[in-house]
């Protein structure tokens with residue numbers, strides 16, 4: 522077995538204080554992810570996908586269980602340690618890009634390194650390297666307002682990996698993109714994963730987007746319902762994903 526980049530063991534999350542109205546959003550979820558894997562998280566609305574992603578990304582703390590990223594237990598970290606860990610070890614892509622409009626793409630991509638106080642020369646070489654990987658070298662001088670949604674999202678992906686994180690976490694990255702832009706982002710993510718061994722975990726509602734993963738975990742009512750491994754073509758995997766979603770009674774979300 523390869524080194525696990527992520528080990529999630531019996532993770533629980535209860536929202537609300539004791540004696541108030543509580544909601545048990547995660548009910549003992551366990552799984553692991555190897556270095557260089559591309560894993561999808563799917564499930565009906567309200568099943569706990571974002572809650573799970575938020576506990577892994579350290580944006581929220583679980584009520585119980587253990588989460589290790591590259592062997593480091595993150596659930597017991599203090600706020601200061603968490604902020605450092607997040608900025609060094611994790612990269613994020615959100616549905617709404619989260620680019621700063623008053624910075625050009627170069628400056629946006631450079632931001633995580635500037636915030637870490639890295640030297641200008643290191644920043645320049647890293648930004649150019651990731652921009653090349655994502656096919657946006659010619660757009661670096663442009664401001665977000667002057668590029669397409671798909672280009673913005675590729676810039677967001679470049680920013681998410683510019684500091685060589687252990688893991689890239691994506692929450693509905695294609696949610697705001699048209700089909701063509703979504704495909705180009707997914708091709709870029711696939712290349713990052715296959716050619717540059719970036720480990721990716723992605724939450725999505727969309728079976729086409731999920732078909733780019735090697736493995737998809739399905740969550741229902743805060744529990745792991747099923748795991749699907751891609752064994753044949755993407756088209757075949759897409760069909761298998763549709764079948765599971767249909768079993769889950771989630772078919773209304775895929776049209």
Ligand SMILES: Nc1ncnc2c1ncn2[C@@H]1O[C@H](COP(=O)(O)OP(=O)(O)OP(=O)(O)O)[C@@H](O)[C@H]1O
Nearest residue numbers: 536537544546564565566567568569570571572573
């Ligand atoms: N801060 C909160 N306080 C109380 N309940 C919450 C909170 N955040 C989420 N929940 C509840 O936890 C459950 C899981 O929410 P979560 O956002 O993780 O679902 P999801 O699978 O990501 O849904 P969607 O696909 O609609 O984004 C939902 O029932 C939600 O209402």
